[in-house]
Amino acid sequence: MKYLEACHIKNRYICAVCWSHLTAFIEGDEYVVRCAAYGAEHSGYVTRAYAERRRAEDLFDALEARQNLKDILGLDGSGSAEDAINELFGGE
Numbered sequence: 001m002k003y004l005e006a007c008h009i010k011n012r013y014i015c016a017v018c019w020s021h022l023t024a025f026i027e028g029d030e031y032v033v034r035c036a037a038y039g040a041e042h043s044g045y046v047t048r049a050y051a052e053r054r055r056a057e058d059l060f061d062a063l064e065a066r067q068n069l070k071d072i073l074g075l076d077g078s079g080s081a082e083d084a085i086n087e088l089f090g091g092e
């Protein structure tokens with residue numbers, strides 16, 4: 001892969017598996033792009049725009065789930081989207 005193509009992919013896409021940033025480096029006589037967190041273990045890219053849209057949808061789903069399950073799970077139903085995700089999925 002050429003340098004400009006590698007830069008374009010690195011700047012426009014993120015890892016399809018873990019949504020980490022990508023890194024571009026030279027290997028042999030051409031550039032390669034890899035997941036910055038897991039390297040060659042992860043393959044594939046998605047656009048940053050796709051990931052942002054999915055994150056927004058996931059936050060909305062988490063808020064809706066908390067609203068629907070708050071009586072069953074004994075949640076207070078207030079707080080941010082981050083709070084909803086932590087309550088529902090056992091975050092910090």
Ligand SMILES: [Zn+2]
Nearest residue numbers: 015018035042
């Ligand atoms: Zn990854």
